[in-house]
Amino acid sequence: MNLCDPLTIKNIMGAFGLSFRKKYGQNFLTDKSAVESIAGFCAGDDTKTVLEIGPGFGALTHELAVRYEKVVALEIDRGLIPLLAYTLADDKNVTVIEADVMKADLASLLKEDFARGGVAVCANLPYYITTPILLKLLSSGLPFESITVTVQAEVADRLCAAPGTPDYGSLTVYSSYYGRSEKLAKLPPSLFLPPPSVESAVVRIAMYREKPCVPQDEELFFGAVRGAFCQRRKTLANALSSAFPDISKSEIAAAAERAGISPSARGETLSCSDFVRLSDELAAAAKAGAAGEN
Ligand code: SAM
Numbered sequence: 001m002n003l004c005d006p007l008t009i010k011n012i013m014g015a016f017g018l019s020f021r022k023k024y025g026q027n028f029l030t031d032k033s034a035v036e037s038i039a040g041f042c043a044g045d046d047t048k049t050v051l052e053i054g055p056g057f058g059a060l061t062h063e064l065a066v067r068y069e070k071v072v073a074l075e076i077d078r079g080l081i082p083l084l085a086y087t088l089a090d091d092k093n094v095t096v097i098e099a100d101v102m103k104a105d106l107a108s109l110l111k112e113d114f115a116r117g118g119v120a121v122c123a124n125l126p127y128y129i130t131t132p133i134l135l136k137l138l139s140s141g142l143p144f145e146s147i148t149v150t151v152q153a154e155v156a157d158r159l160c161a162a163p164g165t166p167d168y169g170s171l172t173v174y175s176s177y178y179g180r181s182e183k184l185a186k187l188p189p190s191l192f193l194p195p196p197s198v199e200s201a202v203v204r205i206a207m208y209r210e211k212p213c214v215p216q217d218e219e220l221f222f223g224a225v226r227g228a229f230c231q232r233r234k235t236l237a238n239a240l241s242s243a244f245p246d247i248s249k250s251e252i253a254a255a256a257e258r259a260g261i262s263p264s265a266r267g268e269t270l271s272c273s274d275f276v277r278l279s280d281e282l283a284a285a286a287k288a289g290a291a292g293e294n
Contacts, residue, residue, distance in 0.1 A: 076099065
């Protein structure tokens with residue numbers, strides 16, 4: 001069975017009484033060579049298990065099953081579960097689970113896989129929920145080797161942007177804190193059924209085993225990143241004084257100077273390591289302020 005053939009997809013969906021559900025972001029890939037490439041991109045030094053989010057009709061799932069020892073695929077749409085049992089009947093190394101990835105306990109689901117190592121994520125993500133899924137995966141603390149995702153081209157540009165460019169934002173800094181993103185392919189709408197209204201791109205995030213920059217206070221680091229990009233047009237000192245009302249603007253400016261960053265710079269020019277140094281100095285300023293009050 002050719003799982004990328006539009007007519008086959010339509011006929012089998014019809015036979016199972018299913019139609020494409022927009023609310024779940026169902027745009028299925030219909031280009032075999034694109035699907036093969038995406039499945040190949042996710043390979044790391046030692047990839048054994050692949051977590052797929054949203055197997056849909058099963059085209060990518062099948063190509064993953066061909067290449068890796070084990071595939072665990074989470075699908076929210078109950079109607080697709082019996083269909084996947086049919087389309088993936090020969091792929092004995094695939095486990096399809098009916099689940100919302102946002103609610104799933106990935107640590108328990110993949111406990112044994114994480115224990116033996118070599119777990120990667122591969123997905124053609126539903127576009128209505130791309131960023132929340134990425135943030136969940138990145139901040140999970142789980143030892144994923146890599147995360148390979150098809151996303152809207154605009155999100156791909158944000159993930160891979162360099163400091164000082166218009167696409168650079170909080171998502172870029174968050175993802176660069178956890179790993180290194182690389183855009184590997186562009187996919188036009190014509191490769192999907194039904195075609196989405198936007199261009200898509202494949203991004204691979206190679207997760208750091210050890211993060212190159214670690215802040216003293218992670219919450220404060222994320223707060224500084226959010227604060228800086230919440231008001232992009234403001235200078236760093238102004239944006240951060242709104243985000244941290246308990247630290248005076250002059251203390252924020254002094255903390256930035258100590259971190260080697262101009263208080264009049266804009267957040268979008270700061271790299272992840274700049275934000276780490278800045279948040280460490282802000283932590284010191286907050287501590288000194290609290291000690292002064294006592
Ligand atoms: N992997 C298939 C492909 O590449 O052709 C389908 C990709 S389609 C863009 C997204 C898939 O994610 C759909 O099957 C959809 O039902 C599923 N999905 C949407 N939201 C989900 C969620 N919260 N958790 C798990 N799966 C979800």
